[in-house]
Amino acid sequence: MTRIPADPRSLPAELRPYLEELVRRTLAVCGPRVVSVVAVGSVALGDYRHGRSDTDVTVVVDPSLPAEALDDLAAALAHPSLPCPAAGLELVVYPADFAARPSGEAGYLMDLNTGPLLPGRVSFDPAGSPAFWYVIDRSVAHRSGRLLYGRPAREAVAEPARSSLLGALRASVREHTDGDGHLADNRVLNGCRSVVFCRTGRWSAKRRAAQEVAASEDRFRPLLEAALRSFDRPRRFAAVLPADDVRAFLSWVAERIEETAEADRAGRG
Known part of the structure; x- marks a missing residue:
């Protein structure tokens, strides 16, 4: 088992x-039932x-992990018990049998949000959460996840089906169109990431995606450039973008x- 990244310099200094201590505490609570710990997002x-950014982590565990261990893990990782240097920690725990198969469902055992700028939340019921966040994160984990411990992400986390990913993008855009609880710049940059995925079939960093879309879509360029400038600021200084x-x-x-989606359907026809 790999206990730390092969090259820790690949992580932000x-x-x-913090991530090394997160892995240590996860192993202390869950022991040999930890399959993988992967940085995503x-x-x-x-x-x-x-x-500005959260730090996103996917944990895969053996399904035999006792339910009470999840409570203990949430307590061990919650800010400020473990002070989070990022805007927040978004950590999701999956059972290994679920994570290893393609799925369009949320499917988690625990979803923990904690940190200095993130409203605290812990959920043990995936039925109460929109699935699209988790589908996208598992795709990012499979393709680009940075291993912190255990089995490589490509072995531990399956790529969701393309139809599930497009469905997740639809739901993401609906969520960001409503706008509740989301910064305007992040709504715009997530939209750019969705467009780049549709064009290329790959996940791109938000800023890089916005630059690509701005270069090809003149009518949206002022909005995208304003969103990029705002995204470079701390969250509390984020700009108000024109709602319309x-x-x-x-x-x-x-x-x-x-x-x-229509092109995909036509290609299968």
């Missing part, structure tokens, strides 16, 4: 001690912004997703 995609422009852009993103 601000997060290295902005760390995996090489776009972590200190003071954000909705128009996300409506355009939704159309691109539907075009991609």
Whole structure:
């Protein structure tokens, strides 16, 4: 088993001690039932912004892990018991048998949100959570996850089916169009990431995706450049973007997703 990344320098310097301690505490609670611990999100995609980004972690465990261990793990990792240097920690625990197969469901054993700028939350019931967050994160984990401990991400976490990923993108755009609880710049940049996925079939860092879309879509360039400038600031200084422009852009993103889904269906016909 790999207990730390083969090259710790591949992790942001601000997060290295924290992630090493997170792995140590996870092993202390869950012991040999830990299969893999993988960094996903902005760390995996090489776009972590200190003071702005969360740190996202996927944990895969043997299904025999006792339920009470999940309570203990949540307590051991909760901020400020384990002070989170990022804006927040979003950690999801999956049973190994679920994680190893393609799925469009949430499927987790535990979902923990904690940190200085993230509302605290712990859930043990995947039925109460929108599945799209988890489908996208598992795809990122499979393709780009940075191993912190255990089996390689490609072995431990299956790639969801493309139809499930496009469905997740639809749901993501609906969520960001509503806008509740999301910064405007993040809504726009997530939309850019969805467009780049539809065009290329790959996950891109948000800023890189916005730059690609801005280069090809003149009418949205002012909005995307404003979102990029805002994204470079700490969360508390995020800019207010024109609401009508954000909705128009996300409506355009939704159309691109539907075009991609229709092309896929035609290709199978």
